[in-house]
Amino acid sequence: MDIGTTVTATTNASLDTRRPDYQALKTRIHQELLAVLNLNRLPQVGRQEAEPEIRSVLTGLLTREGQTIPLSLFERECLIADVINELFGLGPLEALLRDPDVADVLVNRFDQVYVERHGRLEPTTVTFKDDAHLLQIIERIVSGVGRRIDESSPMVDARLADGSRVNAIIPPLALDGPALSIRRFPLDRLDAHDLIGRRTLTQPMLDFLQAAMACRLNIVVSGGTGAGKTTMLNVLSSFINERERIITIEDAAELVLRQRHVVRLETRPANIEGKGGVKQRQLLINALRMRPDRIILGEVRGDEALDMLQAMNTGHDGSLTTIHANTPRDALYRLDTMVAMANLNIPERAIRQQVASAVNLVIQISRLSDGTRKVTQISEITGMEGDIISMHDIFVFERDSVRDDGKVLGRFKATGVRPKCADRLATAGTRLSPSLFNHIEVVA
Numbered sequence: 001m002d003i004g005t006t007v008t009a010t011t012n013a014s015l016d017t018r019r020p021d022y023q024a025l026k027t028r029i030h031q032e033l034l035a036v037l038n039l040n041r042l043p044q045v046g047r048q049e050a051e052p053e054i055r056s057v058l059t060g061l062l063t064r065e066g067q068t069i070p071l072s073l074f075e076r077e078c079l080i081a082d083v084i085n086e087l088f089g090l091g092p093l094e095a096l097l098r099d100p101d102v103a104d105v106l107v108n109r110f111d112q113v114y115v116e117r118h119g120r121l122e123p124t125t126v127t128f129k130d131d132a133h134l135l136q137i138i139e140r141i142v143s144g145v146g147r148r149i150d151e152s153s154p155m156v157d158a159r160l161a162d163g164s165r166v167n168a169i170i171p172p173l174a175l176d177g178p179a180l181s182i183r184r185f186p187l188d189r190l191d192a193h194d195l196i197g198r199r200t201l202t203q204p205m206l207d208f209l210q211a212a213m214a215c216r217l218n219i220v221v222s223g224g225t226g227a228g229k230t231t232m233l234n235v236l237s238s239f240i241n242e243r244e245r246i247i248t249i250e251d252a253a254e255l256v257l258r259q260r261h262v263v264r265l266e267t268r269p270a271n272i273e274g275k276g277g278v279k280q281r282q283l284l285i286n287a288l289r290m291r292p293d294r295i296i297l298g299e300v301r302g303d304e305a306l307d308m309l310q311a312m313n314t315g316h317d318g319s320l321t322t323i324h325a326n327t328p329r330d331a332l333y334r335l336d337t338m339v340a341m342a343n344l345n346i347p348e349r350a351i352r353q354q355v356a357s358a359v360n361l362v363i364q365i366s367r368l369s370d371g372t373r374k375v376t377q378i379s380e381i382t383g384m385e386g387d388i389i390s391m392h393d394i395f396v397f398e399r400d401s402v403r404d405d406g407k408v409l410g411r412f413k414a415t416g417v418r419p420k421c422a423d424r425l426a427t428a429g430t431r432l433s434p435s436l437f438n439h440i441e442v443v444a
Contacts, residue, residue, distance in 0.1 A: 022079070023129050029061050030083050051084060058083055091137050092126045097164075097184070104226070107180040110134040116226075119371015131177040138168045138178055147269060156269070157252045165252055183226070189256050192235050200228070200365075201375040202412045204439045205395050208378070208419075208432065209363070213239035215428035216294075216318030217360035217421060222331040227365045228373040229322040230254050233296065236320055240294055244318075247287045249280055250298030263290065280304040284311070297321040305338035306346075312358035328362035328379040332389050335359075349387050356381055356389045360421060368399075368408045380419050394419050394437065414439045 033054070058080045085094035096105050096115055104116035110128040114121050128134040142149050142158045149156045154173045158166040165183040190198075192206055212219065213236055221236070223229045237257050240246060246262045248255050253266050265287065270277030280297065281304035287295055288311060297308055300321045312319050325331035332355055339351045364377040378395040394417060399410040414437045419425075425432060 022075075023127075026079055026082055026086075027129060029058065029079065030086055032061050033057060033083060033087070050088075054084060054087065055080060090141065091133070092128055093137065093182070096124065096126060097160075097162075097182075100186070103184055105180075105182040105184070107134065107178075109176050109179070119367065134178045134180065135170060138170070138180055141166055142168065148272070152272065153269070159252050159254070163254060163256070165254055185230075185254065185256075189234055190231050191238065195231075195235060198372070200373050202395075202439065202441045204414065204436045205375060205378060205412065207436065208394065209236065209361075210239050211425050211428075211430040211432060212361055212421065213318065214241075214430055215421075215425050217424075218312045218317060218319050218358055219361045219363060220300075220331055220335075220359055221320070221322045221363045221365065222325040222328060223322070223365040224324065224326065224367065227367045229365060230298070231373075232363060232365055232375075233298075233320055233322055237296060240318070244293035245291060246294045246296060247290055247292040248296045248298065249283045249287060251280065255296065255298060257296075263292075281307055284308060288316075292316060293318070295319045299323065300335070300338065302338055303342040305335055306342045306344070309335070309339065309354045309358040313354060325364075328364050328377055328391060328393075331362050331364075332359070332381075332391075352387065352389050353384060356384050362391070369402070370406050370408045372408065374410075380421060382420050392417050412439075412441045 059076075062076055062079065081095075082092065085091055090097065092113075093105060093107075096102050096113075099115075101117045102115045103119075104121075106114040106116070106121070107128075108114065110131050110133060113124045113126045115124055116122075128137070138149060141160065142156050144161070145158045147156050147158050149168055149170060151170075151172065154171070155169045156167070158168070160166060160182070163185050165185075167181045168178065170178040192210075195201055196203055196206060209219075219236060221229045221232045234256055237246070237255065237259075240257075240259060242259055242261070244259075244261065246257060246259060247265065248257065248262065249265045249267075251267050253264060255264075265283045267280055267283060268276065268278040280300075280302065284295070284297065284304050284307045288307075293316075295308075295311055295316055296319065297304070298321070300308055300323050308319070308321060323331050323334055325334050332352075335355050336348070336351055339346065339354070359381050362377070362379045362381070363375060364379070365373060366376045367373050374397045375395070376397040377393050379391050379393050382390045382392060384390065393415050395412065395414050397410055397412050399408055401409050403409060416438050418434070418437055422432065
């Protein structure tokens, strides 16, 4: 029997693991188990192989404890699951990570854990014993990907074995104790049809984006945290031809590309002496020497923006990246600012000319108040007007109202503007119907 699977669905609702007597008993049983196990052999065997034997030992230990502390069958099963998770997995987090509805796990303090389900935050009864217990789990996560966290390096980005993104921050920067954030990604990644089914965008919008990828337009996906930028990047990348060589550059690897000809690069933090760190800019410069057809930068957030724009302007068409911004116009302003971070004293107008020349489309994606994700704007960069980058919307999502149950009502709407890139699409062999740019679809 898989204890974790059996107990996961009911643990939070039926058993408060924060009870001091439960935590004390779990700690005592865990220590007694370690005393009788062959710890040298444990790393050499898998969980499935070792679990029956460990379960038998735990049952014996709990039978003895049950003489002084009565335990129901359910409490016994929960405690066995917790101890095994401490031994092989991520302790109290295992139950949450087995729940397919959980999108985010947010540990504010050792005794305060929240999750996001269906776009809504909710508290859980999951808890750690103390700060040291939480820190131990964090160290287990980061050491698994060759990173470290301590007082000299109190922040870290990492990932779990299933690709989930992890961020941890500890004292002295975190005042209330270690904090941990886990962004999970579904095992079956969403594809273009899933986005249409979820009404994230419409078929005409998707047809336009597919054509834009086919004719190698440079695209920036803009949005806030948790809006779905990485998912959109994965969907866009699925339209890249199998014959093209793709190089991805990320701080923590998240992209899952379906093509075979892919080279994945990941940054590396500095060691304890402050040496050996490799930033996105260094990887981007190196990627240009690797004969890429397309470069996908997971997120642009610093001076690598300059090299990205230069790559887009020097033959690496069809490149993709994401950026944190609230609107397409804000995304361009942020690119301006990040290029200035390179400290090369480039005139502001020259920077904007580079942006206007390099970026063809900005896709704005937002998470609405009801937890749904929508592509709220697809905007085209058309050039410069004086010192201002000119752009216009091709598709927008207009919000109409909010129902009593909190559901956001609105409509996807084509603005009627024929995109400047339409001729380029036609030259590449993709002719889109003029009616595509007059489409309106109401979303309930």
